[in-house]
Amino acid sequence: xxxxxxxxxxGNICRSPTAEGVLRAKLEAAGLGREVEVDSAGTHGxxxxxxxxxxxxxxxxxxRGYEIGKLRARRLVDEDFERFDWLIAMDDDNLAFxxxxxxxxxxxxxxxxxxxxxxxxxxxxxxDPYYGAPxxxxxxxxxxxxxxxxxxxxxxxxxxxxxxx
Numbered sequence: 001x002x003x004x005x006x007x008x009x010x011g012n013i014c015r016s017p018t019a020e021g022v023l024r025a026k027l028e029a030a031g032l033g034r035e036v037e038v039d040s041a042g043t044h045g046x047x048x049x050x051x052x053x054x055x056x057x058x059x060x061x062x063x064r065g066y067e068i069g070k071l072r073a074r075r076l077v078d079e080d081f082e083r084f085d086w087l088i089a090m091d092d093d094n095l096a097f098x099x100x101x102x103x104x105x106x107x108x109x110x111x112x113x114x115x116x117x118x119x120x121x122x123x124x125x126x127x128d129p130y131y132g133a134p135x136x137x138x139x140x141x142x143x144x145x146x147x148x149x150x151x152x153x154x155x156x157x158x159x160x161x162x163x164x165x
Contacts (some may be wrong), residue, residue: 003159004037005151006080007113008098009090012042012073015126016090017053018140021061021068021115023148030152035159039084041076043097048073054130060137064145083104085158088113088151091125114143116150 007019019039027033051073058069086109087097129136
């Protein structure tokens with residue numbers, strides 16, 4: 001059984017590609033890289049469609065060992081509600097957008113990434129670092145790494161995978 005996870009933010013150039021790269025790496029480390037497919041999209045991805053992630057996101061991710069520079073932005077499309085098992089939003093605005101766009105009767109699980117955080121309990125949203133200082137990209141990585149640790153365990157349980165711990 002393969003699970004499919006889509007990370008979603010607004011433009012798909014900062015937060016969601018960062019989350020895609022981090023989750024891929026954590027799944028590989030957990031022995032689940034072949035069992036879970038990961039992608040990312042933006043609710044308003046037409047602004048940046050086809051673009052690489054923000055160079056600052058690429059730089060900060062690379063400093064922690066995550067390769068996201070080859071990813072390309074795309075917009076969330078109707079087929080994503082059928083293709084993916086989990087749609088994971090970075091913030092409440094994108095969560096609400098996906099909830100309102102989901103077709104009636106859709107089985108896709110829609111939620112916030114930080115629902116899976118362990119060390120950052122009580123924080124709901126991954127803030128958009130686009131207009132801020134470089135420290136914002138580090139903060140995003142701190143939040144995303146924490147939440148992806150919890151998400152890997154949730155995916156392991158949902159897929160009934162063994163994998164290594």
